[in-house]
Amino acid sequence: MEIIDAIILGIIQGLTEFLPVSSSGHLELGKAILGDHSVPEESLLFTVVLHFATALSTMVVFRKDIISLIIGALKFKWNEDLQFMAKIAVSMIPAVAIGLFFEKQLEQLFSGNILLVGSMLIITGILLFLADKARNTNKEVSFMNAFVIGISQAIAMLPGISRSGATISTSVLLGNDKTKAARFSFLMVVPLIFGKIAKDVLSGELTYNSGNFTTLSIGFIAAFVAGLFACTWMISLVRRSKLTYFAVYCAIVGLIAIIYTFFN
Template sequence: MDGQTIFDALVLGIVEGLTEFIPVSSTGHLLLLGHFLGFESTGKTFEVLIQLGAILAILTVYAGRLWKIAVALPSDQNARLFVLGILLAFLPAAVIGVMAHKFIKEVLFESPALICTTLLLGGFVLLWVDKIELKPRYTNVMDYPLWLCFVIGVFQCLAMVPGVSRSGATIAGALLLGTDKRSAAEFSFFLAMPTMVGAFAYDLFKNRDVLSADDATLIAIGFVASFIAGVFVVRGLLDFVSRHGFAPFAYWRIIVGLAGFAGLYLVG
């Protein structure tokens, strides 16, 4: 393991933390950037496992609120329904992720052109969703009905295709189903916790026999970098979305998608 590989892992970890919670596809960015850097991880585990660092950022920032929900569970029906809603939203991705794991890792993750395409298409979709006039009926994640949580979870499954964006799919789905922008982004935060922990545990289990000490070192570097970068994003994202909406992220997706196609054309 040389210094360049360590530097690449650090850069990719920062990119993961900066992009995990915004609707631009952290996985798409990691795979595309890794392709041009020549970064290869064993079984594409690095790109999945370092996401837990970003999830730890949510747990750190939302620790007080999560504790209040946990304490309220025995006596507060709203708290119990909220937790049940998150679990229902997580269920579709858990089932499809297990069933399609091999296809996702060995086929979809290995197609930079597909990632560029989904980044572009997702950017146009997000731009359309951000501009249409929607009348929110749900503005508090604690009041989301169970059916709404489950359908948002179905939207999350679109992110099995790299470049679609887990947060982008859930946010766009939530907005189309009648939520406001701030609560849609916040629900995506909460849904990320079981989703990413589940992805981490399953991917680690599937690749436990092929990971080396060097792999573990790179993952640790990426994990720490994604955690630190993720803290900054989580702290400021909701206020940013309230002021500016999702159009800036849509334009970023389009720029990255076009740049990716240009890079593939020029250097392969």
């Protein structure tokens, strides 16, 4: 993989992990356009590095929240912080179950299936449009809400379904406060990303070649910086009900991807 490709894919991952346009779908489109011919092991390692970068950017943006949650949980009282962490744990159940029992089936979908990506992007656009029209409230995410949002996160494992778009939209459509919905959406994915990274590392499927260090490092930096920007921007966009623009974007890119498959 060329350095310029690593930069482009890193920026795509950093932006689309938080902006509601599907990071997995855009990475598949980006690889198809750039003609990425990396062997599966190299491609997997690069993907893991990019996800690690965006997880770190989330932790930087929400560092005060994370520190507060940890301090509150260490009091060992059923307080608001411990309840919030418990809700995150509940939200992880569907995605963990899908990841454990259907991992191979999911991996088969990430093989340049542009038609699937395009179709799922259109569905993401519809979800965003509906969420943007929802009335804002002061409602907190409940335990039942957390589980339903977790189901959305599991469905977002499909390439083209935006994880942030699906989870934030679901949360808002359930009547939750938009800012709180975005905060919950971004924090709920951090333990999942680190869990997936740990699983990939322990599986022994990752192979590292010292010759790829520069490419991996540049991709990491690009994804981290883009992630910092996108995460902060997305919180503001959700609060100001500006998701319709992304709904239109997803619909357009989805249609282009579908048309692309019929001419190639």
